[in-house]
Structure formats: C-alpha cells, structure tokens
Amino acid sequence: MSPFAARPAYRRETSALYPFRRAAGIFVPALAAMVAFTGCSTKVTRVSHDSTIDLSGRWNDTDSRLTAEEMVKDCLNGAWYNKYMVAQKTPTVIVGEIRNKSHEHIATETFITDIERALINSGKVEFVANKGERDQIRDEKSDQAGNASVETRQMSGEESGAQLMMIGSLNSIVDKEGGKSVVFYQINLELVEIETHKKVWIGDKKIKKFVERSSTSM
Amino acid sequence: MKNLVFLLVALGLGGCANKSLVRFEKVSKAATSQDFRRAIAEIRKDPGLYGSHSQLLYHMDLGILYHYAGFYDSSLVELEKAKRIEDELFTRSISNEAASFLTNDNIRPYRGKPYEVVLMGVFQAFNYLALGKTDDALVEARQLQIYVDERKRKAGDDAESYADDGLYRTLAALAYESAGQRDDALISLYQAVKAYRTHGKDVPPGLGRYAAQAFAANGREEDIQTLKLDPPAPPSEHEPVFGNSEIVLVGETGKAPMLDQTVFWGTWVRDGMLVVHWKGPDGEMTEALPAPGLPASELKKASKGKPTRSGTTFHIKFAMPSYKAVPSQARHVVLAVDGQGSAQSETYADTEDLLKRYLDETHTRLLVRTVIRVVLRTIASEKTKSTLQTDNPLLNLALNIGTDVLADQLEQADARTWFLLPRHIELARLAVPPGTYNLQAAAKDAQGRVLSQKDFTDVTVKPRQKKFVFLPAWQ
Numbered sequence: 147m148s149p150f151a152a153r154p155a156y157r158r159e160t161s162a163l164y165p166f167r168r169a170a171g172i173f174v175p176a177l178a179a180m181v182a183f184t185g186c187s188t189k190v191t192r193v194s195h196d197s198t199i200d201l202s203g204r205w206n207d208t209d210s211r212l213t214a215e216e217m218v219k220d221c222l223n224g225a226w227y228n229k230y231m232v233a234q235k236t237p238t239v240i241v242g243e244i245r246n247k248s249h250e251h252i253a254t255e256t257f258i259t260d261i262e263r264a265l266i267n268s269g270k271v272e273f274v275a276n277k278g279e280r281d282q283i284r285d286e287k288s289d290q291a292g293n294a295s296v297e298t299r300q301m302s303g304e305e306s307g308a309q310l311m312m313i314g315s316l317n318s319i320v321d322k323e324g325g326k327s328v329v330f331y332q333i334n335l336e337l338v339e340i341e342t343h344k345k346v347w348i349g350d351k352k353i354k355k356f357v358e359r360s361s362t363s364m
Numbered sequence: 365m366k367n368l369v370f371l372l373v374a375l376g377l378g379g380c381a382n383k384s385l386v387r388f389e390k391v392s393k394a395a396t397s398q399d400f401r402r403a404i405a406e407i408r409k410d411p412g413l414y415g416s417h418s419q420l421l422y423h424m425d426l427g428i429l430y431h432y433a434g435f436y437d438s439s440l441v442e443l444e445k446a447k448r449i450e451d452e453l454f455t456r457s458i459s460n461e462a463a464s465f466l467t468n469d470n471i472r473p474y475r476g477k478p479y480e481v482v483l484m485g486v487f488q489a490f491n492y493l494a495l496g497k498t499d500d501a502l503v504e505a506r507q508l509q510i511y512v513d514e515r516k517r518k519a520g521d522d523a524e525s526y527a528d529d530g531l532y533r534t535l536a537a538l539a540y541e542s543a544g545q546r547d548d549a550l551i552s553l554y555q556a557v558k559a560y561r562t563h564g565k566d567v568p569p570g571l572g573r574y575a576a577q578a579f580a581a582n583g584r585e586e587d588i589q590t591l592k593l594d595p596p597a598p599p600s601e602h603e604p605v606f607g608n609s610e611i612v613l614v615g616e617t618g619k620a621p622m623l624d625q626t627v628f629w630g631t632w633v634r635d636g637m638l639v640v641h642w643k644g645p646d647g648e649m650t651e652a653l654p655a656p657g658l659p660a661s662e663l664k665k666a667s668k669g670k671p672t673r674s675g676t677t678f679h680i681k682f683a684m685p686s687y688k689a690v691p692s693q694a695r696h697v698v699l700a701v702d703g704q705g706s707a708q709s710e711t712y713a714d715t716e717d718l719l720k721r722y723l724d725e726t727h728t729r730l731l732v733r734t735v736i737r738v739v740l741r742t743i744a745s746e747k748t749k750s751t752l753q754t755d756n757p758l759l760n761l762a763l764n765i766g767t768d769v770l771a772d773q774l775e776q777a778d779a780r781t782w783f784l785l786p787r788h789i790e791l792a793r794l795a796v797p798p799g800t801y802n803l804q805a806a807a808k809d810a811q812g813r814v815l816s817q818k819d820f821t822d823v824t825v826k827p828r829q830k831k832f833v834f835l836p837a838w839q
Contacts, residue, residue, distance in 0.1 A: 246499050249506035251444075320510050323517065325454065363455050 203357030615697030618787030
C-alpha cells in the first residue's frame with residue numbers, strides 16, 4: 147500500500163485515548179531531546195575583558211567601566227579644572243561614598259575602583275588613598291617606626307591632603323509588565339571642594355535597557 | 365501493554381511521596397530546640413530530601429535556618445541563590461508542565477508562593493539590617509516594590525488577591541527613615557497601613573500611632589484622614605517617634621503551618637461493591653457499599669456464555685493540598701534596655717493567615733488542574749485495563765486492581781511549602797537616645813511564660829538610626 151494512501155477506516159483509532167496517545171507521541175521525543183540537551187557539559191570561552199556581554203540585563207562590568215570612563219572624562223573637561231591649572235596647582239582628589247540607591251545589589255567598590263583608575267590614568271589629577279587604605283598605610287608606618295632602619299623608614303605627618311572629593315549615587319527606575327521591563331539607571335557624581343564645601347562639578351550618566359524574557363521554553 | 369509501560373514510567377517520574385513531612389521530621393526536632401546549626405547539618409547531609417524540583421525550597425530553608433542561627437552572611441548567600449532560582453523560574457518549561465498533567469504537580473519546579481517570595485526579600489533585608497547595611501536592605505525593599513507592583517497589575521480589581529504586604533512596607537519605612545530618606549519613609553508608612561486595611565487586617569496599634577504622628581509632623585494630615593487613623597496623640601515614654609533613633613527587636617515566633625493533602629478515592633467493582641475513601645487533616649473515612657448489578661446488556665452476554673465486565677473496576681482518585689496547623693508555643697517577644705524601659709511586641713505578619721488566603725485564592729485554579737489531570741489518567745488506566753482483559757473474572761479483578769494501584773500512586777497533591785518560616789513576625793520597638801546599650805530579649809508564650817532569652821551587649825545606636833536585633837523562637 148502506498149504510504150500516501152488514506153488509512154483504512156477499520157484502523158483509525160476512535161478511542162478516547164487517541165488524542166492522549168498523539169500527545170504522548172510529541173511529548174516523549176521532546177522530553178528525550180530536552181534530556182539530551184541538558185546533558186551537555188559546561189563550555190567556557192575566554193573573551194576580552196572590555197567586550198560587552200549582556201546576559202540578564204542587570205548592571206554589569208561594562209556598565210561600570212563605561213560609566214566611570216565617560217564621567218571622569220566629562221569631569222576633567224569641566225571649567226573647574228582650568229581654574230586650578232591657572233593657579234598652577236594640580237588638583238588632588240579622593241573618591242568618597244557612592245551610594246547605591248538602585249534596585250540591584252551593585253558592588254559600588256568596583257565602580258569606585260573604575261573611577262579611581264580613570265582619574266589616575268588621565269594624568270590630570272593627583273590622587274590620594276581612601277580612608278580605609280590610609281588606615282592600613284598608617285598602621286604600616288607605625289610598624290616601620292619601631293622596626294625599619296632609619297634610612298628606609300617612611301615618615302608620618304607627610305601625607306598629601308585631598309582638595310576635592312568625588313561623591314555620588316546610583317539610582318534606577320524599573321517599569322515592568324510580564325516578561326518585559328525597561329530599566330533606567332542614572333548615575334550622579336559630584337566633585338566637592340573639601341575646604342569650602344563648594345560643588346565644582348556635577349555630572350550624570352543615563353543608561354536605559356529593555357529586557358525581554360520568554361515566559362515559556364521547551 | 366504499552367499503556368502499562370507508560371503508567372510505570374509515569375510512576376517513576378512523579379510517584380514520589382510528599383517529602384514535606386519527611387523534611388519536617390528531619391529538621392523540626394533540632395530547630396524546635398533552637399539548635400539551628402544541627403538542622404542545617406541535617407539538610408546539608410541529605411539534599412535528596414528536596415530533589416531537583418525543589419531547589420528553591422532547599423535554599424530558602426537553609427537561608428532561614430542560617431538567619432535564625434545568626435549567620436547573616438551565610439543566610440544572604442543562600443537566600444540570594446533562592447531569589448535567582450525564583451527569578452529564572454519565570455520561564456515555564458512546556459514539557460514539564462505537560463508532564464505534570466500526566467503525573468502530578470510535584471514534578472513541576474517549586475516556584476514559591478507569592479507571600480513566601482515577599483518574605484524571602486524581607487528576610488534578606490533583615491540580614492542586611494543585622495549587618496548594618498541599610499543601603500542593601502533598601503535594595504531589597506525596591507526589588508519587593510517591583511514584585512508587588514507586578515502582582516497588583518496582575519490582580520487588577522481582584523481585592524482578595526495578595527498584592528501587597530504590611531510587614532514589608534513597615535520594614536521599608538523604617539529602613540528609609542534610618543537612611544534619612546524621609547519622603548520614601550512616609551510613602552512606605554502610608555502603604556503599610558493601606559496594605560493591612562486592604563486585606564481586612566487590624567493595623568498594629570503601634571504602627572497606627574507612629575504613622576499618624578509621622579504624617580502630622582510632616583504636613584501630611586490628609587493621609588491620616590484617608591487612612592482613617594486616630595488623630596495623633598503625644599507619644600508615651602519610650603514610644604518611637606518619626607525621625608528619632610530606636611531599637612527594634614524582631615521576634616520570629618512559633619512555627620508556620622504546613623500543607624497536607626485531602627484525598628478522595630472511589631472504586632466501583634462492577635457487580636461487586638462500591639468503596640469510597642476520604643482522608644483529610646481531620647481524619648479519614650472508608651465506606652463499602654454493595655454495587656448495583658450488571659446492566660441488562662451485560663446480563664445478555666453472560667446468558668450466551670460470552671465474557672462480561674463482571675469483576676472489572678472503575679477507579680478514580682483526587683488529591684488536593686489542604687491546610688495543616690503546626691502547634692506552636694512562642695507568641696510574643698519583649699525587649700528590655702538597661703535604664704531605658706521595655707517594650708512588648710506587636711504582630712506584623714501571621715503565616716497562618718497568609719497560607720489560608722493563598723489556598724482560598726488558588727483553590728479554583730488548583731481544582732481545574734486536578735480535574736484535568738485525573739481525567740487524563742483515568743482514561744489511560746481504563747484503556748490499560750481493557751487491553752489486559754481476559755476471560756477469567758478473577759484474573760481481571762487482580763489485573764484491574766493492580767492497574768488502579770499504579771495509577772493511584774501518581775495522584776499526589778503538591779504539599780510543598782516553606783514551613784520553616786515563623787508563625788508570627790513580631791516587632792518590639794523602643795525609643796532610645798543615641799548611645800551604647802545592653803539589651804535583654806525574651807520570647808514568651810500566650811500566657812506570658814518565658815520560653816527563651818537572649819542578651820545583646822554593647823549595642824550602639826547612632827542618631828536617627830533604627831537599630832535592628834533579632835530573636836528567633838521557632839518553638
């Protein structure tokens with residue numbers, strides 16, 4: 147019999163179980179395929195540290211690095227910088243607290259490090275260690291005072307005081323409906339003169355992401 | 365025969381018994397005696413108690429036990445894993461959903477009940493507050509805001525739906541206040557009172573007084589009227605005041621309820637008897653009645669010496685999750701601060717109420733799923749029986765009963781729940797000026813008898829800070 151011929155009437159399944167069997171016919175191979183796929187081993191590929199990879203839509207290393215670089219560039223192009231240079235003083239900066247006011251647990255330490263790196267690499271400002279680092283160095287100095295030779299001992303009371311402090315916050319707004327969400331980040335940074343409390347620069351960076359997730363999978 | 369093989373395979377996939385009771389037996393003894401480290405060890409020793417479909421529950425259980433034990437860092441790690449799993453489970457596997465209709469809901473990954481997801485965030489916020497990380501606690505509050513906003517959108521006009529939570533809003537208000545974000549704190553206070561009102565619950569009296577005082581002091585008198593709060597009165601001694609420092613003792617008292625299953629099954633042995641069985645949390649009942657005789661068409665076959673359906677069975681079984689109370693002793697907590705007086709706790713969350721409301725809310729949906737599942741399986745087992753039928757009525761009976769038993773094993777209600785939650789979450793709040801204090805916290809039963817105590821030494825409270833300390837009493 148030709149495979150294209152219609153099935154004889156007597157062979158047609160008319161039982162209540164027929165649709166159930168058909169469903170099982172689809173379900174069982176699908177299940178087997180799923181098992182085969184999930185059985186694959188972990189695959190790791192090395193990528194460049196500055197490549198952009200977005201997986202979940204959350205704040206990631208690329209957001210942190212690009213924001214720090216752009217904002218520091220904007221900061222150093224500000225009018226305040228020329229004022230310092232006219233006075234022939236290379237400004238000394240410290241990064242203070244950057245508060246996380248977003249909806250994600252963001253490692254602000256990483257972001258602060260990115261800002262510090264961008265500031266130092268610009269060569270336009272001098273940079274001093276932050277409070278925690280200073281405490282460590284002071285401990286080391288007091289240790290040296292009792293143990294290091296006079297020729298190699300580093301003196302206390304010779305620290306450079308910062309003239310400017312960079313502070314700021316990370317904020318976010320999320321608009322979500324089902325599997326779709328729009329995440330808006332706004333990063334605000336300010337440069338404040340420590341002596342006068344004057345704000346010499348205010349900058350912001352906005353990032354908007356559209357995240358879509360499927361509600362079903364096989 | 366193929367159908368019989370199918371039933372056996374399905375049994376292998378979904379025939380596992382409810383492991384909630386086994387888990388409860390394993391951890392409850394250690395947890396009741398406040399030996400949370402031993403309870404953690406019991407779970408870690410035997411992850412098979414959960415299986416791959418209950419990974420969310422595994423991390424939730426470990427997370428809350430670490431919190432009770434005071435290992436807040438470890439609790440953060442476990443609850444964060446749980447939150448990631450819950451987030452990833454947004455995507456539903458079609459094959460898994462289909463398989464659950466052929467077996468039972470226990471083969472679906474456990475997604476957590478909405479109030480459990482909220483409490484997961486609340487306990488994360490508690491952990492951050494215990495570690496003095498207010499900004500991180502506020503991140504949790506913002507994530508919960510997104511979650512409840514989505515719940516509200518889905519609920520639409522359904523006022524009965526769980527779409528907000530008074531405890532979470534109160535916690536957010538205190539954390540915002542501590543961080544100096546007054547407007548956010550006032551909005552959260554408003555939402556806290558509204559959440560209790562919307563769900564028909566009494567607003568904790570201390571919260572009502574605090575909110576009224578805060579609204580009046582910040583030019584939001586219309587909020588007092590909208591929420592129908594009593595006009596603000598001068599706070600009594602040691603009563604917390606908006607914008608001032610205080611110590612908050614969080615009491616996690618009693619044991620959350622569990623889920624069991626209500627089972628009904630009935631077997632009609634044709635030309636024999638009718639057996640019906642019911643088992644629920646209140647007991648069980650079995651009735652055997654004589655079955656009606658064979659219909660005329662079958663009697664005609666018998667008179668001609670042809671095989672009849674005598675001795676064959678028709679079997680049906682339903683299992684639905686049902687509420688199961690767990691007896692608790694601990695009810696309230698009391699906070700005493702050296703030289704500053706004491707405060708009795710008020711109830712901000714009751715997991716009995718939350719679970720009962722969840723069961724009411726999901727009853728119709730669960731019933732429809734159960735009916736579809738039972739109908740599909742009954743068709744499959746009836747077909748199996750007809751293909752196995754012989755000329756021997758006694759052998760038919762044995763084969764039919766065997767098939768019924770196999771199909772029976774598949775019908776299990778999904779009784780998974782986060783039973784390691786406390787029954788009540790209590791807050792005892794005491795206003796103190798900034799300084800360093802020694803505190804005594806005690807958990808008491810409903811009659812006021814002290815069940816457990818804990819001392820906190822050299823607790824430093826900064827200006828405007830809401831200092832959180834915790835007393836678990838899962839007993």
